[in-house]
Amino acid sequence: MLESLMARLGEMWTVTLAGTVIGLLFGFFAHRARFCLRSAVIEFSRGTQEGKLTVWLFTFSTAVLLTQTFIQLGWLDVSGARQLAGRGSLSGAVIGGAMFGAGMILARGCSSRLLVLAAQGNLRALLSGLVFAVTAQSALSGLLSPLRTAIAGWWTVEGGASRDLLALTGAGHLGGLLFGAVWLVAALVWARRQRVRFWSWFGAVGVGVMVAGAWLLTWAMSRQVFDLIVPVQSLSFTGPAADTLMLVLSPPGQPLKFDLGLVPGVAVGAFLSALLWRELKLEGFQGGQAMRRYIVGAMLMGFGGMLAGGCAVGAGVSGAAVFTLTSWVTLSAMWGAAMLTDRLLDQPEEAKRPVPPMSPHGDPELSASYARP
16 A cells, blocks of 8 residues: 555655654644643642643553554564664753753643644744744754753764663563553553543543554555655654745755644644534733743754753653653653643632633633733
């Protein structure tokens, strides 16, 4: 099937279409599940039980379980993926992950969540997403690139077994599979206790399936494509956001790839979900102080995500699913910095305020009638 599709559309368009389809399904499921690492961290930090941590855990465990199952069955080989094969930066993972974690608290959403919210009409998320993409591009090849390169060079680790947690611990892919299964069972138990609604857990599982599916699909295409170099990869939003921005700003004729289909696909998928469930609504800023907070948060995420080599999805789910050392360090730094930022900034501030009205989307902080600095 893949061969016939490439014969009809050409290799470049097939690869881009694959990214678009995966992105569309991701956007739809992520919107239905309200999937967001920031929400999960805040719930964990504050000791509440509203199902947001369970939603994230469904995505995480599903991605780990399916990815490791594909590897165990011989259907997937991730040894050549950038997260494992290339030299990694532990200093970048620690500092970049911490910057991203603090940034997503300030911006009130991780990068994927901002894209999903922008698609349903949230202007705050749209502006924050643009700032995120510009900063990421600057960190990749612009004014901030020398700083990123310098920090990344402080503490590095060679590629191969040195970056593979399953090899370092001796657990093997069967151990990774069992790890994912245990946490999926835990998510099921907590979902039952917390009475998590159907679309929340089903959408979260769908997001995890898309992460594992992207690994499988890009690996299959890398074996079929001859005129292009198709990297074995999964979902991430730091690099793709920067690439999409440059595609829009550059002259026509730029080469297409998986990442360039991903971001538009996510936006369309989230838009369709919001349209079908009648959740499209324009929402914006209220006050300049709030705008400054979101912009600073977006800048921290853009630089931090590029420094760490992945965002909340790219490192926290995709990279963690293949047990990359630097991805797990990044994820840990994100959690730690996000919890600290929430406790130092948001919790004291919210303790002084009355409980805000809920938005139609179930998130108090997204309600246009509730101004937050």
